[in-house]
Amino acid sequence: MVVKTTQERSHCDDLKEIFEQIQSYNMRLNPEKCAFGVQGGKFFGFMLISRGIEANPKKCEAILNMASPKTMKETTECDKAFVELKTILSSPPVLQRPVVGKPLYLYLSISNRSISSDLVIETGKTQQPVYFISRVMQPMEQRYLRIEQLALTLVFQPRSALKAQILADFITELTPDEHNKTWKLHVDRASSREGSGAGIILKEGDEVVAKQALQFHFSASNNQAEYEALIAGLKLALSHQVQSLTAHCDSLLVVQQIRGEFQVKDHLLEQYWLITKDLISKFSSFTILHVHREQNVRADILSKLAATRADTQTSALSQLTLTKPSIELLYIENINCLHDWRKPFLEYINTGTIPRDELNPQQFRRKASFYTKIAGELYRRGFSQPLLKCLSKDEAREVMDEVHEGVCGNHIGGRALATKIARTRYYWPTMKRKCIAKVKACDKCQKHEVISTKPAEVLHSMELVYGSEALIPVEIEVPTLRAELYNKQQNISARNAELDLAEEDREIAAIKQRAQKKLAERKRNKRVVPRTFMEGDLVLRRTE
Known part of the structure; x- marks a missing residue:
């Protein structure tokens, strides 16, 4: 090494x-x-130095000390050639390592009996070897064409050193392949009066490796508990460095969702599904199977043990407690800028800027003239009261609840509720509509409301031009109860309260008017027969 x-x-x-x-x-x-x-050393018969791989001098001593042949007569040139051959054999070129960015050159050579290739790198004007191979061809290979022998030289891979190969084969054969073993995971959930829990069993073959009983200190549905059990089991398997896992679960919904056969529609289960798929991606192979509860008895017993919160900690069984759901890991705290109807008016008062999406700037300016800013809060100039505090959506809901059914609430009608809130110096644009909807949704109001005996017909509302004190001619001759009990100051207060809500009535009337126009336009267009004319067409013109 x-x-x-x-x-x-x-x-x-x-x-x-x-x-x-x-x-x-x-x-x-x-x-x-x-x-x-060390700067260099001997490794498998070669010398490793900073420049590359060199031949071992001790291995070359036999070649250097080789004597000249005595069986034949040699000349001086033969002796000189023999000495040069021994020098070349004892001092082979140093193998260099490749340099990133520099090109490599491959030389192929074939003869009648052998093939060889040399991979070199060019340094300056000299070429130095990076890797080389050579071998003798088999008799069948010697009958190849030249081009086929060149192709053989190109794809030939030499056998590695025998000593290193034997050692590597020995380690590979005798090392147990724990990562490729198939592990089994059994999970189940249970619920009781004392809480809910899950049971997990991790097995290697038929041998039980770990058992866990999980207690949930939070409310969880059946499907949520199944996902919690599966997530905890996957984490347990990863802690044992399991690569191949087969999970067994008795929840068909969870199994089919993990397989992708069922669609995950619930937003809560979708978060559990994402966590589970992320854990599954860490295994080299994963399979989940659906089993009946009868075939998952041991995990079911552990889950019931965890649900009853019994303390039975042993060396083979570990009991854990989950104080919060696993999906809380996906929660990201952020501040949503909700739409507030007061913001455009505040910006207009501060900077005089009209919102870009406003279709009628002139109408917006008219509305903004009724508002003013005091101590950073928005107020509306009213008729019943000098200033009405503008409320947000949540504040308006709180005020409606308190005035309608709070300490001083008496479950009044929708219009009366809106008038009472206006006299309390509060305002928001949809006050009357929200109050009417509030009364309609109130359970007590619906139960104890007086049943109307009026005929089922469209009610036509009409507001008098000259106020509530206006009388018809007959009421002058024959006074009615309304005329006899007339209170001018009370009438003015009620009229001012109605004026505070007149803006909302205008908006509703404008919406209805546009709807009626669309309806009339649609009816008119149904009777129109469209015709198209091209230049040069003959048309019938009526003459007087």
Whole structure:
């Protein structure tokens, strides 16, 4: 094992990573055979140096000390050639490492009996080898065409060193392949009066590795508890470094949603589904199966044990408590800028800016003239009271609840409720409509309301031009109860309260008017027969 680092400052980090890998596989090193911080050394018969790989001088001594052949007569040129051959064989070129960005050159060579290839890199004007291979061709390969032999040279891969290959094969065959073992996970949930819980069993083959009983300290539905159990089981399997897992669950809905056969429509379950799919992606292979409760007895017993909150902690069984749901990990706190009807008027009072989406700027200016700003709050100039405080949506709901059915509430009608709120110096644009809808939705008002005996017909409302004190001619001759009990001051107060709500009546009347116009236009267009004319068409013109 060789650890080589190009930069000295990162050598300790590389060694630390190697030692962690050795420790994770329970391997041991012989300190007497270890060397650290060396510039070069011998490895598998080769010399490793900073420049690359060189031949071992001791291995070349036999070639250097080889004597000249004595069986044949040699000349001086033969001796010189023999010495040069020994020099070349004993000093092969140093193998260089490739450099990022520099091109590599591949040389192919074939002969009648052998093939060889050489991968070189060009440094300056010289070429230095990076890797080379050569071998003798088999008799069948010697009958190939030249182009086929070149292709064989290109795709040929040499066998690695025998010593290193034997060691690698030995480790591969004898090391147990724990990561490819199939693990089984059984999950189930249970509910009782004391709470809800889940049971988890993790098995390696038929051997039980871990058992857990989860107690939920929060309210959870059946499907939510099933997802919580499955998520906890997946986390337990990942903590044991499981790669291949088969999960068994008795909830058909959860199983089909994980498989993708059922659509996840519930927003809460969708968050659980996302967490579960994220955990499943960390396994190399995952399968989930649906089983009946009878086939999931042990996990069911654990879930019931957790639901009853019994303390039975043992070495084989661990009991855990979940204080909050797993989906809280997906919650992101943010502030939503909700639409507030008061904001456009405040901006207009402060800066004189009209909203960009306003279709009728002139009408907006008229409305804004009724509002004023005091101490940062928006107020509306009223008729019944000098100033009416403008309320937001939540504040308006709170005021309606209190005035209608609070301490002083007497469950009055919708119009009376709006008038009473206006006399209390509060205002918002849809006051009358909201109050009427509030009374209609009130359960007590619907139960105890006086049943109307009037015939079913459209009621036509009419407001007198000259106020509530206006009389018809017959009432002058024959006075009615209304004329006899007339109170001018009370009539003025009621009229002012009605004027405070007149803006809303105008808006409702404008909406109805536009609706009636659309309806009349639609009826008119039904009777119109469209005709198209082109230039040059003959038309019938009536002449007098």
